[in-house]
Amino acid sequence: MEMICLIYYVIFLFFSILFFFSSIYFMVLDYTMIVEFNLFFLNSLSFVMSILIDWMSLLFMSFVLFISCMVIFYSSDYMHGDLFINRFILLVVMFVVSMVLLIISPNLISILLGWDGLGLVSYCLVIYYQNVKSYNAGMLTALSNRVGDAALLISIAWMLNFGSWNYVMYLEFMKDDFIMKVIGFLVVLAAITKSAQIPFSAWLPAAMAAPTPVSSLVHSSTLVTAGVYLLIRFNFCFSEFLMLILLLLGCLTMFMSGLGANFEFDLKKIIALSTLSQLGLMMSILALGEYYLAFFHLLTHALFKALLFMCAGNMIHNMNSCQDIRYMGSLIYYLPLTCTFFNISNFALCGLPFLSGFYSKDLIVEVMSMHYLNFFIYLIFYVSIGLTVCYSIRLAYYSLFGELNFFSLNLISESSLLMLKGMSGLIMWVIFMGSVLMWTMFSTPYFICLSFFMKMVTLLMILMGLFLGLEMSKFNLLYLLKSLKFYQLSLFFSSMWNLPYLSTLGVNFYPIMLGNNYSMFDQGWSEYYGGLNLSNILIVFSKFFQFMFMNHLKIYLMIMVMWVIFLLIFI
Incomplete structure (x- = not known):
């Protein structure tokens, strides 16, 4: 194992454990601390660096560092043979440090430092494998995120009116002020670009050009969750109208990505679209005012999504860098441990009872059922849950149980012990962390009294999704739609509702083609x-x-x- 990997693995693990127990201590005492460092004085003006330490920031940092240390451990073998592995590990470390800076900032300026750090380093990581596709994806990622960066810069300018950039101090009692409404709108704009909500969704599957360990880190606890975390911090200052818009965007994103994943054949893109679906779920419940639940789901999702990507990376590694699920199949016989981990993560994603994903997902859906909402939102929530199960079963069918369509002469085996150890570090948390977080985060347990049918409808949707996923896999829905002359419809679903034409092809390919003509x-x-x-x-x-x-x-x-x-x- 590379020395640099070992050093950062030990450092991150140590701090992760330290922050976890500190967060429980802060939680029990209901304690919040703002530490201020005087950077320098200029006449009567003091430049101060503020750090916000409460149970939320400590717990999130603990999760980010734990997942990062496992990813670095995993990368030491996944990126083995790379001439510049030290550079890769340092980029990952810079990525994590940017995220930590964003988490502990009660100040818009230091948030922007972490925010821009994430954008810059993500560009460097997406173009790590240097080819045309990576360059395009990297540029798309960077430019999409620049919209959010610009919104944050404008909100910094607007916040000058309050005399300080420490937004934490006056979020709630300045709520009805016009300036705070403008800042709230700009923060929401920044968050939906970073968390890839409609209409900025196209960059997320494109960012799959990055190495798989990076995807594991990006999609679980760092880049895409930055937007959700920012909204959790700012949630006191949003107007009702803004919340409604956010709810609509979140629901549409959740539905669109769930539908798109059922038509996709690239293993990493399917998992990327599932991340998008879960981000939509977090945004939706956040828009209903339940920021606690959004944070809860953020943490549980981080664990199983990191593991899911690690398993996918091991499969791709063994399949000679092939990512098409149609070539996979019967991997359960060749990679039994990886497939077991993969299945458990998939079940957690689906919300199978008593795995970590169930505790947050079921709670979110039941709390949503208690709100006074129209039928459209209610329906979208439940259909999206069904779609999640649908594409998860389809993915499992193609990769684990179907026929192997790869080379007859192959060497698919679990030869990499380091990668398996990296994955094993996460599996226990995927199984147990939901209940542990439930006991620690909520001082009084939630009791939700619903009718029998409403209680059962979640389980019903899971079973329907399971059935549909199996049927779709047996005879391919994409080919069925083509044969039934619904080719345009299938194209529309599989291309994320034509969003790439707006934000990818629309901004580079078509203008260049027009210029050529x-x-x-x-x-x-x-x-x-x-x-x-x-x-x-x-x-x-x-x-x-x-x-x-x-x-x-x-x-x-x-x-x-x-x-x-x-x-x-x-x-």
Whole structure:
């Protein structure tokens, strides 16, 4: 194992354990601390760096560092043979440090440092494998996130009106102020770009060009969760109208990504779309005012999603870097331990009772059932749960139980002990952490009294999703839609509701193609009507006159003969 990996693994693990127990201590005492460091004085002005330490920031940091240490341990073998593995590990560490800076900031300036750090390092990691696809994906990721960065910069300017950037101090009692409403809107804009909600969803599957350990880190606890975390911190200052918009966007994202995952064949993209679906769920429940539940789901989701990506990475590693699930199959015989971990994570994602995902997901759905909402939101929530189970079963069918369509001569085996140890570090938490968090986070247990049917509808949706997933896998829904002349519909679903045409192809491919067609504009009308065309016209005329002058006698005689013939015929 690389020395650098071991050092950071030990450091991150130590701090993760320390922060976890500190968060429980802070939670029990209901204790919040803001530490201020004086950076420097300028006349009577002091520049202060503030750090917010409460149970929420400590617990989230503990999870981020624990997942990061497992990912670094896993990377030491996954990236084995890479000439620049030290650079890769340092990039991952910079990524984690940016996230930690964002978590502990009660100040918009230091939040922007962490926020921009995440954007910059994510670009470097997405283009790590250097090819055209990676460059495109990296640029799309960076530019999509720049929208959010700009929104945060504008909100920093607006917050100058309050005399301080420490937003924590006056979120709640300045709630009805116009300036705070503007800042709330800008923060929501920043969060939906970072957490890839509609209409900024296209960059998330594109960012799969990064190495798998990076995907594991990005999709579980760092980049995409930054937006949700920011909204959890700001949730006191949002107006009702803004919450409704956020609820609608969250629900649509959840539904769109769940539907799109059922038409996808790239293993990593399916898991990426499932992340998008869970982010939509977090946003939706946050928009209903239940920020505690959003945070709870954020933590449980981080664990099983990290493990899911690690398992996918091991499969891809063994399948000679092939990511298409149609080539996989019967992997349960070749990679039994990886597939066991994969299945448990999948079940946690589906919300199977008594795994970590169940505690947060079931609670969210039941709390949502108690709200006074229209039927559309209620339906979308439950259908999205069914779709989650549907694509999870489809993925399991294709990769674990179906027929192996890979090379007959293969070497698929669990040869990598380090990667398995990295995954084993997470599996117990995926199983037990939901209940542990439930006991620690909620001082009084939630008791939700619903009718028998409403209680059972979650389980019903899970079973329906399971049945549909199996049926869809047996005969492919995509090919069925094609055969039934619903090809455009299947294309619409599988292309994330044409969002890539808006944010990917719409901003780079089509303008370039248009520029190629109208290159005349590019080369300049002055060129066409000026020097170049003038010389062309002069050359044509001079050739014509030259021809005339050299053959003037022949032409004169020919015209005379034609004139005589004309006279004879018509006169």
